[in-house]
Amino acid sequence: MARFSDKVAIVTGSSNGIGRAAAVLLASEGAKVTITGRDSERLEETRQAVLKAGVAESHVNSVVADITSADGQDLLISSTLEKFGKIDILINNAGANIPDANGKTRTEGGIDTFLKMFQLNLQSVVEMTQKVRPHLAKTRGEIVNVSSIAAGPAAQPQGPYYSSAKAALDQYSRSAAIDLISEGIRINVVQPGFVETGFSTVARGLNAEESANFYSSMGAQPHCIPAGFCAKPEHIASVIAFLADRKASEYIVGQTITADGGSTLVLGFHAHFARKAPKN
Template identity: 40%
Template sequence: MSFQDKVVLVIGSSSGIGAATAIKFAEEGAKVAIVGRKKQKLEEVAKKCGNPLVLVADISKDEDVKRIISETLREFGKLDILINNAGIGGNVSILAENAMQTFDQVMTTNLRAIVYLTNLAAPHIVKTKGNIINISSVAAYRAIGKESFSYCTSKAALDHFTRAVAQELAESGVRVNVINPGPVVTDFVMNMGLPAEVQDAAWKKAATLTALQRVSIPEEIADLILFTASDKARGITGSSFVSDNGMLLKLGNI
């Protein structure tokens, strides 16, 4: 798959799925803009992406969202593909006093920021007849884990947002799809503040929850993202792609 001279904006690309995706797009000839909150990690990813545009930003802040889009357009003059990959967890009981604070934080990053990025990017993607890919989770299909209502709700809403926008933008020749990974070995667990031994145990437990008895690595999801963004998927829009090693099969999809 060649993305020669395509401009790809990868949100949440300082590690994990986003980093792997940015690197693969660059290897296929794309001009890449990478976005994350941690400058040092972004700079490490940038070394593997040729000469990317590096944007240190927090997408929960409207001014940063505006800057991401404006600086990408200023640097490259156009936008072909938007990968909305950023997301946070936030386990909390619905009975907790801080339930709404946690819910608002999760929804701001996992949904509202994606909506705003899409709102600002879509007019430019219409011009290039490009496409948008949102990274969701199998948590959109069923509640996974205790006290996970905020995260699950945000991902279910992201899936339906994808379908609604896909329907609207189809008449402009723009495709919009969503990818729903199961467990993937990334910094996500580490970012929840868990010690190393607990993280290792968490990944081992996650593997037992899948039919294939394994968890994915970021490059697997990146491969699916590149396929979905390519002309090989030119007839696909409004679709959800589950890559979960059979987790939903094992748990019983609902």
């Protein structure tokens, strides 16, 4: 029997990257999956990727929604319950380093950018956790929050708002994990390092070729990634699946698993960016 047979999962931010890989993996191992994102075309690509993995169409629920809006959150939950009847797993993957509307960088970014960063990377997780809580209590379910090594403890001068939001997410996850474990709900966190999703390059305005070169270059520098390569989304998805699998990880509660190829143990990339970052 597949390890997620009879499980129902919601994966936010699943229109590409880590979210897409997680949705495909969970579904291919038996889960019924709700995928969601704001871009209908990219979300359809995810749906097709799930179906290509041999998953029955009836096991996929595709919802175009804005995870930062109450209506989007409610639609996501209600449609999952209507189609599948329960919720066992919530993967809070949606997140982004939102560019400043006025082109400001580092600590000069506008307060509106700061607020949007926290709304997406933290507030949406808090709201989804509150809304899904009664359903997960019924199933003794799992929550996996996707953070980032940007959360620290090393400084991130090139992206202080994003890194602060992720650091807050980590602490919220720890606190909520202890609060909800008495109801049988487990919460854990995955902290990815560099992952070939385009996430680290879109904010820098790089095209596809430049993006590929960036990830290749980072992976080739042992002071940046000791493992010698950037992660693929599938590498992070496998960690998410491990934490979502109660049989495999039942005694892990409120913990953060860092999946970064060793980057945070050498911290060389911080100096790399500090040296090359443009001044305002």
